[in-house]
Amino acid sequence: MYQYDEYDQRIVDERVAQFADQTRRYLAGELSEDEFRPLRLQNGLYIQRHAPMLRIAVPYGNLNSKQLRTLGHIARTFDRGYGHITTRQNIQFNWPRLEDVPAILDLLAKVQMHAIQTSGNCIRNVTADPFAGVAADEIVDPRPWCEIVRQWSTFHPEFAFLPRKFKIAVNGAKEDRAVIQIHDIGLDLVRNAAGELGFRVLVGGGLGRTPIIGEEVAAFVPWQQILNYCEAILRVYNLHGRRDNAYKARIKILVKALGVPEFARQVEEEFAHLKDGPSTLTQAEIERVASRFNDPVLSPLEQDAAYRARLAEDKAFAAWARRNVREHRVQGYASVVLSLKPYGVAPGDLTADQFDAVADLADRYAFGEVRSTHEQNIVLASVREADLVALWQDARAIGLATPNIGLLTDIISCPGGDFCALANAKSIPIANAIQDRFDKLDYLFDIGDIEINISGCMNACGHHHVGHIGILGVDKNGEEFYQVTIGGSQGNDAALGKVIGPSFAAAEMPDVISALIDTYVALRHDDERFIDTVRRIGVEPFKTRVYADRQPQRKPAHV
Amino acid sequence: MSDKIIKNGCVVEDERLTVKLAEGEAAADIAVPAGRVLVPLAVWQARRDELLARARSGEVGVWLAAGEDVAALAGDLEVLQLIALHFPKFTDGRSYSAATLLRKRHGFKGELRAIGEVLRDQFNYMTRCGFDALQPQAGRYTDAQLEAALASIGDFTQPYQASVKDPLPLFRRMDRGADREVQQ
Ligand code: HEM
Numbered sequence: 001m002y003q004y005d006e007y008d009q010r011i012v013d014e015r016v017a018q019f020a021d022q023t024r025r026y027l028a029g030e031l032s033e034d035e036f037r038p039l040r041l042q043n044g045l046y047i048q049r050h051a052p053m054l055r056i057a058v059p060y061g062n063l064n065s066k067q068l069r070t071l072g073h074i075a076r077t078f079d080r081g082y083g084h085i086t087t088r089q090n091i092q093f094n095w096p097r098l099e100d101v102p103a104i105l106d107l108l109a110k111v112q113m114h115a116i117q118t119s120g121n122c123i124r125n126v127t128a129d130p131f132a133g134v135a136a137d138e139i140v141d142p143r144p145w146c147e148i149v150r151q152w153s154t155f156h157p158e159f160a161f162l163p164r165k166f167k168i169a170v171n172g173a174k175e176d177r178a179v180i181q182i183h184d185i186g187l188d189l190v191r192n193a194a195g196e197l198g199f200r201v202l203v204g205g206g207l208g209r210t211p212i213i214g215e216e217v218a219a220f221v222p223w224q225q226i227l228n229y230c231e232a233i234l235r236v237y238n239l240h241g242r243r244d245n246a247y248k249a250r251i252k253i254l255v256k257a258l259g260v261p262e263f264a265r266q267v268e269e270e271f272a273h274l275k276d277g278p279s280t281l282t283q284a285e286i287e288r289v290a291s292r293f294n295d296p297v298l299s300p301l302e303q304d305a306a307y308r309a310r311l312a313e314d315k316a317f318a319a320w321a322r323r324n325v326r327e328h329r330v331q332g333y334a335s336v337v338l339s340l341k342p343y344g345v346a347p348g349d350l351t352a353d354q355f356d357a358v359a360d361l362a363d364r365y366a367f368g369e370v371r372s373t374h375e376q377n378i379v380l381a382s383v384r385e386a387d388l389v390a391l392w393q394d395a396r397a398i399g400l401a402t403p404n405i406g407l408l409t410d411i412i413s414c415p416g417g418d419f420c421a422l423a424n425a426k427s428i429p430i431a432n433a434i435q436d437r438f439d440k441l442d443y444l445f446d447i448g449d450i451e452i453n454i455s456g457c458m459n460a461c462g463h464h465h466v467g468h469i470g471i472l473g474v475d476k477n478g479e480e481f482y483q484v485t486i487g488g489s490q491g492n493d494a495a496l497g498k499v500i501g502p503s504f505a506a507a508e509m510p511d512v513i514s515a516l517i518d519t520y521v522a523l524r525h526d527d528e529r530f531i532d533t534v535r536r537i538g539v540e541p542f543k544t545r546v547y548a549d550r551q552p553q554r555k556p557a558h559v
Numbered sequence: 560m561s562d563k564i565i566k567n568g569c570v571v572e573d574e575r576l577t578v579k580l581a582e583g584e585a586a587a588d589i590a591v592p593a594g595r596v597l598v599p600l601a602v603w604q605a606r607r608d609e610l611l612a613r614a615r616s617g618e619v620g621v622w623l624a625a626g627e628d629v630a631a632l633a634g635d636l637e638v639l640q641l642i643a644l645h646f647p648k649f650t651d652g653r654s655y656s657a658a659t660l661l662r663k664r665h666g667f668k669g670e671l672r673a674i675g676e677v678l679r680d681q682f683n684y685m686t687r688c689g690f691d692a693l694q695p696q697a698g699r700y701t702d703a704q705l706e707a708a709l710a711s712i713g714d715f716t717q718p719y720q721a722s723v724k725d726p727l728p729l730f731r732r733m734d735r736g737a738d739r740e741v742q743q
């Protein structure tokens with residue numbers, strides 16, 4: 001992964017010093033609460049239900065073993081022994097003390113990490129495909145481009161106080177695994193007819209209260225100009241985005257208000273001034289950044305016979321390999337997903353010991369590196385086929401080998417009411433109740449690929465709109481209820497789900513999911529995924545079944 | 560409590576009234592006080608001829624509210640010695656873009672002053688966007704705090720981006736060759 005040079009390190013060190021001084025002035029009463037809030041947010045520090053929450057940046061999901069051990073140490077020393085992977089590939093700690101945060105940032109800086117711009121109305125962590133650099137369907141490796149965007153957006157003096165937060169994702173593969181269509185800017189690496197490299201640029205995607213799929217504002221921006229083009233977008237947004245109402249402040253609202261053609265025209269006008277200016281990228285700069293990733297050089301290996309034999313004879317191993325092992329572009333290697341969705345655990349949680357143990361797995365089997373995914377799991381990008389059995393056994397020993405990647409129990413969930421002050425309802429217990437209901441592996445395999453996403457309120461941290469089944473916590477007269485959508489999806493044909501009808505009490509949710517699944521199983525064609533069945537037959541049959549099965553909620557009689 | 564301001568990296572006295580248009584007041588008929596003043600864009604536009612000599616001498620400067628288009632002053636940049644851009648709240652970042660445009664696109668060379676909610680933790684960003692004068696609200700800092708706040712201007716010594724202050728991005732400004740490893 002990317003290695004800092006002295007300038008990268010200096011910028012992070014200077015940030016640590018700056019924030020330590022800001023915290024000192026705040027605690028001394030020199031900075032008011034209102035003045036400190038945006039400063040701490042731009043260092044990833046929220047005040048949530050029980051304690052501060054610290055969100056640490058994991059640039060486009062890349063982590064090495066040394067960093068994982070530091071995270072384990074932080075979890076053990078400053079938190080309650082665990083951390084959490086977020087839907088934007090970052091790491092969150094739910095229990096640090098404000099007073100300890102400068103010390104935590106100092107520890108992170110020593111392993112080339114930080115919490116810069118992980119919250120606040122600024123450009124956030126850039127996200128990408130967790131299989132970048134190894135995916136078989138990749139056109140161009142997005143990581144050097146992500147790093148270039150990361151550097152450009154870090155402490156950009158003009159764009160630190162935008163109308164609202166701003167998220168950028170980069171895709172370089174045929175199948176988009178970075179959900180670029182729900183980002184403020186989605187950058188899609190493409191080649192034009194002449195074979196030149198550039199970016200298709202999408203703008204204005206986002207979930208939250210007003211979910212919108214991003215639209216194309218430029219079909220092809222040459223790679224040399226991409227920072228100039230992004231600067232043009234950001235300047236138009238910074239000057240003209242709404243600031244009177246936080247719910248209408250995202251760039252998606254500006255794009256909708258102006259319409260895509262007018263928005264694109266304004267960006268082009270700004271871009272005309274910036275084009276070929278000093279921020280224009282050079283081949284030398286791309287190569288310099290790319291060379292700092294120090295990727296292992298892999299040459300093709302013989303297919304491993306022992307691995308294949310084991311697949312045939314060991315059902316448990318075969319189940320894991322089928323769901324958690326992915327094709328690698330180099331023969332004899334594979335990518336492995338460690339599941340952070342065992343039953344009964346908050347999706348995406350890792351204990352301090354697991355951080356250390358994952359670091360050991362990375363060192364032993366994966367060239368010392370891992371990636372976090374927006375589905376809240378962990379990827380070992382390059383593992384020798386010959387090592388898969390041993391890796392599986394080691395991962396099982398630490399509880400990270402649940403063979404459920406992409407299955408119904410691989411649920412994406414926000415922290416919800418157990419942690420978050422904004423929540424209407426709890427999320428994690430719903431995820432756990434669904435996992436309890438569907439605990440038969442054979443049945444899960446039979447149901448096949450399906451994504452359930454849960455958010456505790458309309459801020460949509462759990463991406464419920466793009467879940468095949470989306471679950472949203474709502475407040476009904478002070479009680480926790482859940483609204484259900486189906487038909488959402490991420491990826492190349494991203495779509496927003498449709499609400500199936502009135503919301504449900506928590507206790508009804510496992511039955512609701514069962515009814516949806518039963519409908520699918522009854523009506524599916526051979527080898528048809530849940531989402532494809534929904535697309536083919538629409539919401540109606542699902543809705544009918546769910547509400548027919550539903551036990552009316554009766555008030556208990558007074559006796 | 561201080562009513563000093565920062566100019567070109569030094570704390571200095573700078574007495575200057577800021578004229579504001581109260582609700583219902585017309586730019587054409589308010590009295591512009593004598594002496595050093597900042598007047599709103601609307602007053603400048605309505606009374607340009609009358610104020611021209613005072614502007615040339617630097618006695619009168621013009622201030623723009625956040626969101627007012629700097630292009631409105633494009634024809635006056637040879638005349639004006641001082642333009643101020645207002646931050647209604649420090650979290651309202653429009654004036655960073657306005658400053659950048661005034662300096663880079665329109666080539667304004669005079670004093671560019673940040674007024675309104677101007678706080679030390681934004682000094683670094685403000686100076687990089689081309690502000691050479693920073694005017695915190697009177698009384699926000701003590702003299703000693705303002706002196707201490709000068710350090711914030713240099714919070715980041717080699718930023719990544721090109722900006723008004725650093726015309727080149729880091730990759731063109733410095734040699735970032737492969738020999739510059741950090742010790743792991
Ligand atoms: C517990 C503390 C948290 C708080 C207070 C919080 C708050 C918020 C708020 C207010 C928004 C809406 C912003 C907007 O619409 O512009 C939001 C969006 C979002 N949050 Fe969180 N969040 C928290 C935790 C998390 C966690 C743990 C994750 C990941 C699992 C997460 C991922 C996201 C994502 C991906 C969005 C963006 C949805 C979109 O594109 O609009 N958040 N969050």
Ligand code: SF4
Binds near residue numbers: 458459
């Ligand atoms: S979706 Fe709502 S409840 Fe869940 S973490 Fe985000 S703000 Fe909190």
